[in-house]
Amino acid sequence: EAGVAQSPRYKIIEKRQSVAFWCNPISGHATLYWYQQILGQGPKLLIQFQNNGVVDDSQLPKDRFSAERLKGVDSTLKIQPAKLEDSAVYLCASSRMGGPRETQYFGPGTRLLVL
Amino acid sequence: GEDVEQSLFLSVREGDSSVINCTYTDSSSTYLYWYKQEPGAGLQLLTYIFSNMDMKQDQRLTVLLNKKDKHLSLRIADTQTGDSAIYFCAESPLPGNQGGKLIFGQGTELSVKP
Numbered sequence: 001e002a003g004v005a006q007s008p009r010y011k012i013i014e015k016r017q018s019v020a021f022w023c024n025p026i027s028g029h030a031t032l033y034w035y036q037q038i039l040g041q042g043p044k045l046l047i048q049f050q051n052n053g054v055v056d057d058s059q060l061p062k063d064r065f066s067a068e069r070l071k072g073v074d075s076t077l078k079i080q081p082a083k084l085e086d087s088a089v090y091l092c093a094s095s096r097m098g099g100p101r102e103t104q105y106f107g108p109g110t111r112l113l114v115l
Numbered sequence: 116g117e118d119v120e121q122s123l124f125l126s127v128r129e130g131d132s133s134v135i136n137c138t139y140t141d142s143s144s145t146y147l148y149w150y151k152q153e154p155g156a157g158l159q160l161l162t163y164i165f166s167n168m169d170m171k172q173d174q175r176l177t178v179l180l181n182k183k184d185k186h187l188s189l190r191i192a193d194t195q196t197g198d199s200a201i202y203f204c205a206e207s208p209l210p211g212n213q214g215g216k217l218i219f220g221q222g223t224e225l226s227v228k229p
Binding site for chain 2: 004044093099102104107108109
């Protein structure tokens with residue numbers, strides 16, 4: 001079974017530029033999560049989708065971050081415009097269904113550096 | 116509030132036992148987890164414990180939960196150099212968390228010396 005795929009693996013941009021990350025979850029997984037992991041910290045949930053609907057986006061900085069999951073499969077996370085403090089690893093995870101009993105499987109992450 | 120705390124570093128010798136500790140604040144959490152992160156890789160679920168248990172053993176891993184003190188620990192027996200990684204404790208708080216949102220600690224970097 002293929003794991004969660006993410007691209008690109010690395011991205012370097014200047015502040016005020018835009019950037020987009022892509023995630024392909026495990027086939028058949030209804031729930032998709034985007035986490036932000038700042039260096040030296042644990043991951044923090046940004047947004048959670050159940051199929052193509054948003055379950056939780058309370059921690060997403062909506063003035064600059066947006067995410068979508070068209071057709072309930074792949075997802076993109078966008079930052080526009082980027083700030084220095086957005087430098088982090090962006091992790092995508094998926095689970096079969098939502099809920100605390102479901103194992104979340106993580107992708108390798110996209111490492112973003114904002115200069 | 117939701118907060119998970121871990122010590123930042125642990126160094127052990129190969130063959131010794133490692134104990135990684137974690138404290139959490141949300142007493143409503145039903146599940147508590149341990150994840151492992153190797154350099155350049157995503158997080159891998161190691162084990163989890165349901166809140167009505169106080170111990171769970173899985174091969175070299177033993178999880179202890181003290182719900183009264185909100186303290187969780189992960190013991191790795193016979194630690195190997197391949198166990199060197201960052202270990203994250205996480206909780207799944209309630210109420211309202213039907214989606215399974217995880218709250219992570221800041222991670223403990225385990226260094227295993229030969």
